[in-house]
Amino acid sequence: MNYLLNTWYVAAWSHDVVPGAILARTILDQPVALFRRTDGTLAAIHDACPHRFAPLSAGILQGDRIACRYHGLAFDGSGACVFNPHGPTLRSMATRAYPVHEAHRAAWIWMGEPDRADPALIPDLSYLSEAPETAFSSGELLSGPGNYEVFVDNILDLSHTDYLHPDTLGGGANTKAKQEITESDGFFDVTWYARDIPPPPLLASLVDSLPERTDSFSRVRWFAPGVMKLVAGIVPAGADESVAVSNVNAHIMTPETARATHYFFAATRNYRTGDAELNERIAATRKRIFATEDKPMIELVDARMGGREFWSMRPILLSIDGASVRARRRLQALIAAEQAGTAAAAA
Amino acid sequence: MNYLLNTWYVAAWSHDVVPGAILARTILDQPVALFRRTDGTLAAIHDACPHRFAPLSAGILQGDRIACRYHGLAFDGSGACVFNPHGPTLRSMATRAYPVHEAHRAAWIWMGEPDRADPALIPDLSYLSEAPETAFSSGELLSGPGNYEVFVDNILDLSHTDYLHPDTLGGGANTKAKQEITESDGFFDVTWYARDIPPPPLLASLVDSLPERTDSFSRVRWFAPGVMKLVAGIVPAGADESVAVSNVNAHIMTPETARATHYFFAATRNYRTGDAELNERIAATRKRIFATEDKPMIELVDARMGGREFWSMRPILLSIDGASVRARRRLQALIAAEQAGTAAAAA
Amino acid sequence: MNYLLNTWYVAAWSHDVVPGAILARTILDQPVALFRRTDGTLAAIHDACPHRFAPLSAGILQGDRIACRYHGLAFDGSGACVFNPHGPTLRSMATRAYPVHEAHRAAWIWMGEPDRADPALIPDLSYLSEAPETAFSSGELLSGPGNYEVFVDNILDLSHTDYLHPDTLGGGANTKAKQEITESDGFFDVTWYARDIPPPPLLASLVDSLPERTDSFSRVRWFAPGVMKLVAGIVPAGADESVAVSNVNAHIMTPETARATHYFFAATRNYRTGDAELNERIAATRKRIFATEDKPMIELVDARMGGREFWSMRPILLSIDGASVRARRRLQALIAAEQAGTAAAAA
Numbered sequence A, B, C: 001m002n003y004l005l006n007t008w009y010v011a012a013w014s015h016d017v018v019p020g021a022i023l024a025r026t027i028l029d030q031p032v033a034l035f036r037r038t039d040g041t042l043a044a045i046h047d048a049c050p051h052r053f054a055p056l057s058a059g060i061l062q063g064d065r066i067a068c069r070y071h072g073l074a075f076d077g078s079g080a081c082v083f084n085p086h087g088p089t090l091r092s093m094a095t096r097a098y099p100v101h102e103a104h105r106a107a108w109i110w111m112g113e114p115d116r117a118d119p120a121l122i123p124d125l126s127y128l129s130e131a132p133e134t135a136f137s138s139g140e141l142l143s144g145p146g147n148y149e150v151f152v153d154n155i156l157d158l159s160h161t162d163y164l165h166p167d168t169l170g171g172g173a174n175t176k177a178k179q180e181i182t183e184s185d186g187f188f189d190v191t192w193y194a195r196d197i198p199p200p201p202l203l204a205s206l207v208d209s210l211p212e213r214t215d216s217f218s219r220v221r222w223f224a225p226g227v228m229k230l231v232a233g234i235v236p237a238g239a240d241e242s243v244a245v246s247n248v249n250a251h252i253m254t255p256e257t258a259r260a261t262h263y264f265f266a267a268t269r270n271y272r273t274g275d276a277e278l279n280e281r282i283a284a285t286r287k288r289i290f291a292t293e294d295k296p297m298i299e300l301v302d303a304r305m306g307g308r309e310f311w312s313m314r315p316i317l318l319s320i321d322g323a324s325v326r327a328r329r330r331l332q333a334l335i336a337a338e339q340a341g342t343a344a345a346a347a
Helices: A126-130 A148-156 A158-164 A201-206 A276-305 A319-346 B126-130 B148-156 B158-164 B201-206 B276-305 B319-346 C126-130 C148-156 C158-164 C201-206 C276-305 C319-346
Strands: A008-013 A023-027 A030-036 A042-046 A060-062 A065-067 A074-076 A081-083 A100-103 A106-110 A136-145 A178-184 A187-197 A214-223 A227-236 A245-257 A260-269 B008-013 B023-027 B030-036 B042-046 B060-062 B065-067 B074-076 B081-083 B100-103 B106-110 B136-145 B178-184 B187-197 B214-223 B227-236 B245-257 B260-269 C008-013 C023-027 C030-036 C042-046 C060-062 C065-067 C074-076 C081-083 C100-103 C106-110 C136-145 C178-184 C187-197 C214-223 C227-236 C245-257 C260-269
Touching: A008 A023, A008 A030, A008 A136, A008 A245, A008 A260, A023 A245, A023 A260, A030 A106, A042 A100, A042 A106, A065 A081, A126 A260, A136 A276, A148 A158, A148 A214, A148 A227, A148 A245, A148 A260, A148 A276, A148 A319, A158 A276, A178 A319, A187 A319, A214 A319, A260 A276, B008 B023, B008 B030, B008 B136, B008 B245, B008 B260, B023 B245, B023 B260, B030 B106, B042 B100, B042 B106, B065 B081, B126 B260, B136 B276, B148 B158, B148 B214, B148 B227, B148 B245, B148 B260, B148 B276, B148 B319, B158 B276, B178 B319, B187 B319, B214 B319, B260 B276, C008 C023, C008 C030, C008 C136, C008 C245, C008 C260, C023 C245, C023 C260, C030 C106, C042 C100, C042 C106, C065 C081, C126 C260, C136 C276, C148 C158, C148 C214, C148 C227, C148 C245, C148 C260, C148 C276, C148 C319, C158 C276, C178 C319, C187 C319, C214 C319, C260 C276
Parallel strands: none
Antiparallel strands: A008 A106, A023 A030, A030 A042, A060 A065, A065 A074, A074 A081, A100 A106, A136 A260, A178 A187, A187 A214, A214 A227, A227 A245, A245 A260, B008 B106, B023 B030, B030 B042, B060 B065, B065 B074, B074 B081, B100 B106, B136 B260, B178 B187, B187 B214, B214 B227, B227 B245, B245 B260, C008 C106, C023 C030, C030 C042, C060 C065, C065 C074, C074 C081, C100 C106, C136 C260, C178 C187, C187 C214, C214 C227, C227 C245, C245 C260
């Protein structure tokens, strides 16, 4: 499959890369072994020994290196072979290393040209690192069928909540909401506004003393290829956004293969931020909704698509598709430009 | 795969299309959603929303229409989009509808050109609708591996009963029987006659006071592509068929995919027709035989064929293959004619 | 896949071809039905009836022939149809037979040109047939993922024992050992020598009164494509091999498909040869090690190779790969010669 290569992908939440353990992940069809060096920094190397292709993730983490379980070759986080029990270690024995960078509570990986891997290009999700523990949760949907762009569509069109999650996240407001898109360099925002409505049921159950009439907004900021910040806020009808009671979430889609996706989500909020019990409850509810409603639906959509390319299936377009179509077109252009650049560089 | 399109296929037994529920079926590789309108009539539409391809069978049946569970578009039995919560309903938003017709206790579907879907073309299985409840049973083999023509072969050569079902349906008579084929327009009959033999064991156990010497016959009427009526009768040696004690069955094979088949069977009889307990017993026995003997054998044959075309495997032909070869050739000719006609129409 | 055809493959251990039963095996992608005639001799025929492709292994063994369960045709061990309940038996009704020969407690099969199947070409594994029951065990790894050449590599490079089996078969000696290869017509030997070392732990636990310093050697004799004899011996430091305390094993790899292998192993020894309890213990230990350590590792390697050809993956070569590379090149040459010969014969 054609992926955007020169960009940062989330490979894992930071806390899932446990010191002393090796985490095996397939990212963009490539098997990757992630681990922490003894100084805590992250490393990611191709998850196959260059000798007989044994997965290094099945090996033994020895300090800053992984020893292959099959014949004992050891590799450090730069991919270099640093120990060969059977002879000299040569430069040609290296396995590929991938740039990794830890930021915003996540481990980011760069699958493209290493010398272009600038951490400054990582989208700003600092709201995640700044959130107190009692107002933060993160999770990961166990990788399941579904192309990552289909997962992205799911967030860029929140009207789906009214139909797929009618008793929880939805309630009709997103369908009635007015949608606005604001373009920027490197990202765009799509916002749904619903004015002068009763408070949405889920939020109403969490926040005390809401007024009877409210304005609500949901805003998704999309960064290519699949990093999204979602702010869902509510204010007394007519009030300014700055006083909003808000959930601030992240939805991050990393392609595993053409038909499987790592779905990372995180949540924080600006109300009852010291309430650990509420925090737990929000996390559990979200996990349940994604696992029992979004995941099965996307799996069904994937089955119907059967590996076919989205546009080749001639989908009908609705007013709600503005953002998702924009994301698909932007990403397509980025991939085309990258490949043209690669071709130019090779010519 | 090449299927005959302009013909009626059984999609389900009538009683399996339950009011208020949606039945999902794959027919000729196409996903289909079957349901009953509030007036009881059948409808069948392509089982994917044209917007994002969510299966409509995962949606909500609301009166005469299905609302998609993902974004709320609703479609009626004609395939038209009759509700769009996000904007106008346009003609271009339709999904495909398939002609369906209920007859002979079954739901028939037409996968070809809709304006050629004439209910008069449905094979006459009126003996099924006319049978009293206490002399009727129907069932469906859970779809399993096996091309539909291999399932058809299984009925068109009843000699297999002597080897695959030696203790029940078989007993040696079908192998010794004399086989006759009578051609007609639109169908053919193959009959196995065995004269002056002891009554077949299964029937003997069901019918009182059988004579010691009998003539028996088994007659399959085949309609393309895979609808078969099977009459198995017995008379006192030398008597006329009109006095026969008979089981009258249906074996109907609908392609699910090139390598999976919906096998619908039904049974009626002209003896002890008021005996509900016997009826239950016959139904249970047949179901057990199909599930534990025919199904595994056809699954094994399918594995050996491995998706290869039947004739390309150069099967040896035996005297018992007259009917099955005839059916394969007739069907091949019908498909060729249909495709030539389509090509001509397109030219 | 390209296999060497004109050679003997082990299809089963002799005791697994039980009189009165049919053993179904896939060998070199071909389904084979193995059975014993009433005189005890082996037969192997293509495991599909030429009529409708029902597996003959699902049939009924009747003396020296198999009757198909579907329509009753029967075939003898030469592949000839010897009974047709529906008409004459013709020569054209035959199924393919494969030469089989029983030797060294194993059933050998020849998948190539039958008239070249000379039992004298079977590798000499007479040490297996000569071993007393109390010093012999054999087994078979349930067929699992992995190309047979990857399984062969596993034995031709015993250094892996130090990393994959550090607590049992390994211990570091094989990595430190000096490797020597001796070429011969039809086979080669690779030997690892380790001189003046403490006795290897596994052997030390089995043999009483070992000296404190020993010389040890492990010698694999490889016969194309995948038959290996492995002698692992130990002598007091400086003594001659003729006084060695030795385990003498067989590791035999028969391709099932391009990505699955039948792994047959057997063990005998020249110490405590009357000790049935020890014999049991050795057999159980080996079976556990293969099943829990080698099999999963090769399955992981197979997943990483993903069906790609070994050399196309540009493996790095180490000093320990001398024998395995030699075997791959010899086999490649044999297959090329065989195919050139076939082409020449066909020209």
